[in-house]
Amino acid sequence: MFTDLPEHELRGYTSDQREPEDFDSFWAETLGEARSHPLNVVLGPVATGLSTIDLYDVTFSGYGGQPIKAWLRVPAGASGPLPTIVQYQGYGGGRGHALENLLWASAGFAHLFMDTRGQGSTWGLGDTPDPEGSGPAYPGVMTRGIESPHTYYYRRVFTDAVRAVEAARSLDLVDETRTVVTGASQGGGIAIAVAGLVPDVAAAFPRVPFLCDFPRASVITDSNPYKEIGNYLAVHRDRVGAVHQVLGYFDGVNFAKRATAPAWFSTALMDATCPPSTVFAAFNAYAGASKQIVVWPYNGHEGGGVEDDGRMLEALRGLL
Helix, strand or coil, X not given: CCCCCCHHHHCCCCCCCCCCCCHHHHHHHXXXXXXXXXXXXXXXXXXXXXXCEEEEEEEEECHHHCEEEEEEEEECCCCCCEEEEEEECCCCCCCCCCCCCCHHHHCCCEEEEECCCCCCCCCCCCCCCCCCCCCCCCCCCCCCCCCCCCCCHHHHHHHHXXXXXXXXXXXXXXXXXXXEEEEECHHHHHHHHHHHHCCCCCEEEEECCCCCCXXXXXXXXXXXXXXXXXXXXXXXXXXXXXXXXXXXXXXXXXXXXXXXXXXXXXXXXXXXXXXXXXXXXXXXXXXXXXXXXXXXXXXXCCCCCHHHHHHHHHHHHHHC
């Protein structure tokens, strides 16, 4: 069933999320610290038996100079520079198996698929640990380090994601002027953050994005992962204000206000995981003049599935 507002109300919906006064300086400091470490990009060819795609095991330095894994897939024998897609994974997943996610290289793009630190054991193999400590947290990562924006889990992930773009752009195979970011669910939320932090990405494709409009998301759905926040606050009753203050530094709404690249969003009206109002909150705040959103009325968190792939491929052909 529909989980949220009618579509005509969604199109005018705006979030109550407040922007921290030091939002920009916080992220400038965070990324400046990360950039004080060399990228240390290492590529290792991987034998897959595929005749149309070359695969590389990638390691680069993310938050705190810590090593982050990724896969790079390119058309077999490509010499570049190629238009490039940097992709981020959904909640609980990692970069996956070497033989997965073959679409974009098959279509002629370089495709960097970033591993997500500390994830990849719910589904989709992961190979990157999160060595940072955390205070008491509800199971999952939504409240890991939520005592402060400096220790919150997604400070590290968003920094890794920005460095993934920088790592891709450092490669001879990649055309740095034709680099786009994408992802679904958590990956879509990460893509919005990167679009707000890296102003010269060529485009963003957030699909049914997570990590948007925390004030509404944390009370409108009983589905995880947003429910992790509610479950934490049901125990830490005195921390509601403090937690939402921290989350303001990581809300897709605040990153969207700073993003100017062309953007293609998607949402689904029967999505209980990422309710459509939370997606529209980021879409309606998105500062770029060229933005579109497709609404799938009878779908849940799968969104448009392969139809979103086709829509993205068509847009990329015209854009890049």
